[in-house]
Amino acid sequence: MGDEDWDTEILKPHIPSFVPVFDKDTYSSGANGDAFNRASDSSEISDVPTRRDQFMRSGFASGRSLGNRDASDQSSKRENLSTMGGFGAGKGFGNRGFSSSKFEEGDSSSFWRESNDYEDNQTRSRGFARRGGYQDGNDSEASGSSRRGGRGSFRGCRGGFGLTHNSESEREDGPQRPGGFFSSRRTGLVEPAGNGDNFRGRSVGGRGGYKGFNEEVVAGSGRNTWKSEAEGESGDFQGPKVTYIPPPPPENEEAIFAHYQTGINFDKYDTILVEVSGHDAPPAILTFEEADLCQTLNNNITKAGYTKLTPVQKYSIPIILAGRDLMACAQTGSGKTAAFLLPILAHMMRDGITASRFKDQQEPECIIVAPTRELINQIFLEARKFSFGTCIRPVVIYGGTQLGHSIRQIMQGCNILCATPGRLMDIIGKEKIGLRQIRYLVLDEADRMLDMGFGPEMKKLISFPGMPSKDQRQTLMFSATFPEEIQRLAGEFLKTDYLFVAVGQVGGACSDVQQTVLQVGQYSKREKLVEILRNIGEERTMVFVETKKKADFIATFLCQEKISTTSIHGDREQREREQALGDFRCGKCPVLVATSVAARGLDIENVQHVINFDLPSTIDEYVHRIGRTGRCGNIGKAISFFDPEPDSHLAQPLVKVLSDAQQDVPAWLEEIAFSTYVPGFSGGTSRGNVFASVDTRKSYQGKSSMNIVGFSSAQAPNPVDDESWD
Numbered sequence: 001m002g003d004e005d006w007d008t009e010i011l012k013p014h015i016p017s018f019v020p021v022f023d024k025d026t027y028s029s030g031a032n033g034d035a036f037n038r039a040s041d042s043s044e045i046s047d048v049p050t051r052r053d054q055f056m057r058s059g060f061a062s063g064r065s066l067g068n069r070d071a072s073d074q075s076s077k078r079e080n081l082s083t084m085g086g087f088g089a090g091k092g093f094g095n096r097g098f099s100s101s102k103f104e105e106g107d108s109s110s111f112w113r114e115s116n117d118y119e120d121n122q123t124r125s126r127g128f129a130r131r132g133g134y135q136d137g138n139d140s141e142a143s144g145s146s147r148r149g150g151r152g153s154f155r156g157c158r159g160g161f162g163l164t165h166n167s168e169s170e171r172e173d174g175p176q177r178p179g180g181f182f183s184s185r186r187t188g189l190v191e192p193a194g195n196g197d198n199f200r201g202r203s204v205g206g207r208g209g210y211k212g213f214n215e216e217v218v219a220g221s222g223r224n225t226w227k228s229e230a231e232g233e234s235g236d237f238q239g240p241k242v243t244y245i246p247p248p249p250p251e252n253e254e255a256i257f258a259h260y261q262t263g264i265n266f267d268k269y270d271t272i273l274v275e276v277s278g279h280d281a282p283p284a285i286l287t288f289e290e291a292d293l294c295q296t297l298n299n300n301i302t303k304a305g306y307t308k309l310t311p312v313q314k315y316s317i318p319i320i321l322a323g324r325d326l327m328a329c330a331q332t333g334s335g336k337t338a339a340f341l342l343p344i345l346a347h348m349m350r351d352g353i354t355a356s357r358f359k360d361q362q363e364p365e366c367i368i369v370a371p372t373r374e375l376i377n378q379i380f381l382e383a384r385k386f387s388f389g390t391c392i393r394p395v396v397i398y399g400g401t402q403l404g405h406s407i408r409q410i411m412q413g414c415n416i417l418c419a420t421p422g423r424l425m426d427i428i429g430k431e432k433i434g435l436r437q438i439r440y441l442v443l444d445e446a447d448r449m450l451d452m453g454f455g456p457e458m459k460k461l462i463s464f465p466g467m468p469s470k471d472q473r474q475t476l477m478f479s480a481t482f483p484e485e486i487q488r489l490a491g492e493f494l495k496t497d498y499l500f501v502a503v504g505q506v507g508g509a510c511s512d513v514q515q516t517v518l519q520v521g522q523y524s525k526r527e528k529l530v531e532i533l534r535n536i537g538e539e540r541t542m543v544f545v546e547t548k549k550k551a552d553f554i555a556t557f558l559c560q561e562k563i564s565t566t567s568i569h570g571d572r573e574q575r576e577r578e579q580a581l582g583d584f585r586c587g588k589c590p591v592l593v594a595t596s597v598a599a600r601g602l603d604i605e606n607v608q609h610v611i612n613f614d615l616p617s618t619i620d621e622y623v624h625r626i627g628r629t630g631r632c633g634n635i636g637k638a639i640s641f642f643d644p645e646p647d648s649h650l651a652q653p654l655v656k657v658l659s660d661a662q663q664d665v666p667a668w669l670e671e672i673a674f675s676t677y678v679p680g681f682s683g684g685t686s687r688g689n690v691f692a693s694v695d696t697r698k699s700y701q702g703k704s705s706m707n708i709v710g711f712s713s714a715q716a717p718n719p720v721d722d723e724s725w726d
């Protein structure tokens with residue numbers, strides 16, 4: 001699979017069906033192991049459950065009375081709805097602002113030929129293509145608003161709708177294609193645009209700029225699974241060389257340590273229950289001083305504005321400092337990045353690690369992988385911040401950028417390699433990185449890194465010649481969500497005595513995000529979106545949609561509505577993605593329309609709203625998406641459009657996530673959850689076990705095999721002193 005997101009947007013679901021190997025209801029609840037996971041399993045519930053009882057028992061009901069609506073009523077309604085067709089069916093766009101005159105006849109055949117995502121196929125068969133698709137920016141009316149600028153300017157539509165050939169990003173890019181559609185899948189000839197570094201690729205036969213794909217062409221190694229998948233779609237395609245060199249990160253100290261303020265709920269983190277399981281966990285620390293880090297690190301922590309540890313930091317830092325493997329699950333925006341970076345850096349400082357320059361093959365001590373380019377870049381910037389003033393050199397490499405640039409960065413010295421999987425494997429294959437010195441392997445967004453998209457790449461990594469075995473390295477996994485089946489897969493990477501830290505409920509949403517779910521049918525979504533965005537005004541908002549093309553479409557639509565918008569998705573070139581993110585970060589475009597590529601990890605100041613225009617296919621993805629707001633104690637709002645036809649499978653987990661986060665659960669949502677409730681349901685196929693309890697080892701290990709503790713992070717007792725979980 002590619003080094004990041006395009007599969008995210010195509011594969012539904014990511015995680016194979018979960019076949020429970022044990023009955024959750026039968027295992028012992030232990031001392032406090034289930035304290036915050038099984039509250040609803042009350043004795044008041046009848047022993048011979050009715051369907052409704054089972055529903056209640058599963059923790060879905062939030063206390064409201066459920067209506068007596070007949071489930072068959074619902075299902076027949078759903079059937080009716082389903083006959084209405086998917087997004088863009090017939091009257092869809094044309095009747096709602098995108099009049100056919102705005103998207104005049106384009107090369108729809110080209111558009112569809114290049115289409116590869118789920119929704120495209122639906123739409124394709126329903127007449128959307130016949131409406132002419134999208135016209136090149138220079139000619140289309142759609143781009144008119146972009147050219148007019150102001151609130152309606154759609155920054156970053158290059159290659160999509162509203163493309164303007166004199167946009168900023170285009171100037172950077174040099175000459176562009178004379179026509180065609182999506183930037184990343186251009187047609188035309190490969191042509192140089194001057195110097196080598198700025199060489200502009202044009203795909204022969206289309207599909208150029210497809211990340212990972214391009215990397216592979218450059219690398220020419222033919223090893224990676226994603227290559228063969230991509231080839232499967234396009235035969236013997238040879239894509240263009242990727243030439244993008246990202247701008248160097250700022251060097252001045254002020255920019256390196258720029259940070260946003262913690263929010264009013266930061267102190268409330270102390271009240272969150274934390275559970276540590278596994279043997280002989282070291283005690284948590286309460287302050288940075290207790291971590292006994294070196295002076296340089298302490299200075300950097302101060303400059304970063306950190307005065308107090310977050311719960312995941314209180315527990316993870318001592319565990320990592322003690323040399324233990326760790327799987328840590330903590331809510332979005334609660335400081336997981338520093339939780340692994342600080343102790344790793346502390347160890348490296350202790351060991352006197354310094355970067356050695358200009359070796360043909362570098363041997364880093366630490367590899368950090370993350371699923372998306374923007375996220376790994378963000379992690380790199382954090383590593384750079386905390387290692388400021390030391391001799392430790394972090395490097396970042398990711399797809400969509402010139403391979404030669406990645407190699408040059410590495411050759412200048414590399415202690416901490418931050419990488420997306422595809423680029424990492426390329427570089428390793430080229431022997432620019434040797435693995436013998438690896439002491440730390442970090443999987444951020446670990447559940448994503450181990451699912452069927454990236455799992456094979458990760459397995460290749462750990463079995464690559466030279467890679468120290470799990471007993472000789474420290475492996476650390478972090479995420480806000482950890483489905484049980486993924487936890488089991490993780491065992492292959494971790495020492496058997498790894499520790500598991502759960503801050504709050506595993507897979508739970510951050511309670512600083514006020515969640516609202518609105519029932520909105522697909523044909524009303526755009527109207528509702530505009531209404532909401534007009535009310536929001538200039539506050540920074542991320543709008544998530546399910547497919548790349550819809551991201552472009554909605555972004556253009558919003559521009560036409562004079563709402564300044566940009567977009568980020570996997571079909572955009574890396575330069576465009578970074579520009580879009582930059583424009584959003586600085587507030588130039590307060591609305592960012594995104595696919596799930598932006599769902600995980602991104603830490604953008606002041607994102608006050610997340611709107612799920614389309615709900616994702618899994619509840620985990622929902623948790624990550626809404627976690628782009630309400631970070632670090634700040635408050636945020638998430639509004640989700642629930643369309644019963646495609647989203648009914650999410651009703652149950654959504655009710656659970658809402659009620660766990662003490663949010664209002666709409667009665668209609670409970671009704672849908674009830675009507676779609678399946679006895680014995682454990683989360684459905686879309687997420688495996690939706691309600692991943694805690695450490696899966698609890699479920700199948702024998703009595704006394706583990707220690708487990710649960711307490712609020714403010715107390716932080718020594719977990720070893722606590723009683724065994726069972």
Ligand SMILES: Nc1ncnc2c1ncn2[C@@H]1O[C@H](COP(=O)(O)OP(=O)(O)OP(=O)(O)O)[C@@H](O)[C@H]1O
Pocket residue numbers: 259260262305306307308309310313330331332333334335336337338479480600601602603627628631632
């Ligand atoms: N102890 C702290 N004090 C103040 N700010 C902190 C602290 N720890 C982390 N932060 C800040 O909180 C923000 C969120 O941190 P981070 O991105 O690491 O969250 P996360 O848990 O990895 O989120 P996600 O699950 O979305 O990836 C960042 O801006 C980070 O600098």
